[in-house]
Amino acid sequence: xxxxxxxxxxxxxxxxxxxxxxxxxxxxxxxxxxxxxxxxxxxxxxxxxxxxxxxxxxxxxxxxxxxxxxxxxxxxxxxxxxxxxxxxxxxxxxxxxxxxxxxxxxxxxxxxx
Amino acid sequence: xxxxxxxxxxxxxxxxxxxxxxxxxxxxxxxxxxxxxxxxxxxxxxxxxxxxxxxxxxxxxxxxxxxxxxxxxxxxxxxxxxxxxxxxxxxxxxxxxxxxxxxxxxxxxxxxxxxx
Numbered sequence: 754x755x756x757x758x759x760x761x762x763x764x765x766x767x768x769x770x771x772x773x774x775x776x777x778x779x780x781x782x783x784x785x786x787x788x789x790x791x792x793x794x795x796x797x798x799x800x801x802x803x804x805x806x807x808x809x810x811x812x813x814x815x816x817x818x819x820x821x822x823x824x825x826x827x828x829x830x831x832x833x834x835x836x837x838x839x840x841x842x843x844x845x846x847x848x849x850x851x852x853x854x855x856x857x858x859x860x861x862x863x864x865x866x
Numbered sequence: 867x868x869x870x871x872x873x874x875x876x877x878x879x880x881x882x883x884x885x886x887x888x889x890x891x892x893x894x895x896x897x898x899x900x901x902x903x904x905x906x907x908x909x910x911x912x913x914x915x916x917x918x919x920x921x922x923x924x925x926x927x928x929x930x931x932x933x934x935x936x937x938x939x940x941x942x943x944x945x946x947x948x949x950x951x952x953x954x955x956x957x958x959x960x961x962x963x964x965x966x967x968x969x970x971x972x973x974x975x976x977x978x979x980x981x982x
Contacts, residue, residue: 786970795872795959795973796910841909853900854961854971856909 759842759857766832767865774840774860775826782844785818785825791838832864868894870962872974879950880982887945887977889960895940896962900971904957916943950981
């Protein structure tokens with residue numbers, strides 16, 4: 754089946770720094786999604802990408818759908834303490850018969866004051 | 867954004883008992899709901915796909931007789947863990963996709979199950 758490689762696995766940064774994480778896949782996806790999960794909570798959708806090459810922003814977050822449709826990155830600018838959490842990428846084929854998400858392994862972000 | 871709720875948020879039960887977890891889409895109709903399981907410090911693992919009015923599709927290795935799924939309406943899916951054992955202890959999360967054709971899934975807050 755499809756596999757998503759997400760990196761880095763964890764990051765420790767100073768408040769105010771920018772953050773970048775990415776996902777690569779051995780398969781093509783038609784949709785890329787980025788979620789944030791805090792302890793004891795379900796994932797919350799941050800950004801959804803539907804077209805190859807698409808660059809989308811949501812406040813301090815920016816994500817891009819790679820041209821090859823096999824990768825995506827998420828950038829967080831000027832990090833703040835509430836950015837702490839686990840960030841997951843997820844790819845979706847988009848076929849009507851299989852609209853399942855394949856998740857990356859997650860990036861644990863810690864923001865130091 | 868779309869709201870998905872889960873109940874209960876956490877449950878402790880004795881080994882051998884059954885536990886039912888509800889997943890509801892509060893402000894949209896969901897033709898498809900998904901059930902995931904997440905172990906500590908790991909990613910989400912899809913257990914099954916639940917379609918309203920039809921049988922759920924289970925992922926390889928997931929016992930359909932142990933994890934009973936019912937999607938009786940466009941706003942409610944239930945997961946019943948039957949004859950629970952300690953190894954079933956985990957964080958169970960549902961997600962729902964609406965009928966509008968948008969490809970995104972919205973997740974519930976999760977249910978923490980502890981089997982003693």
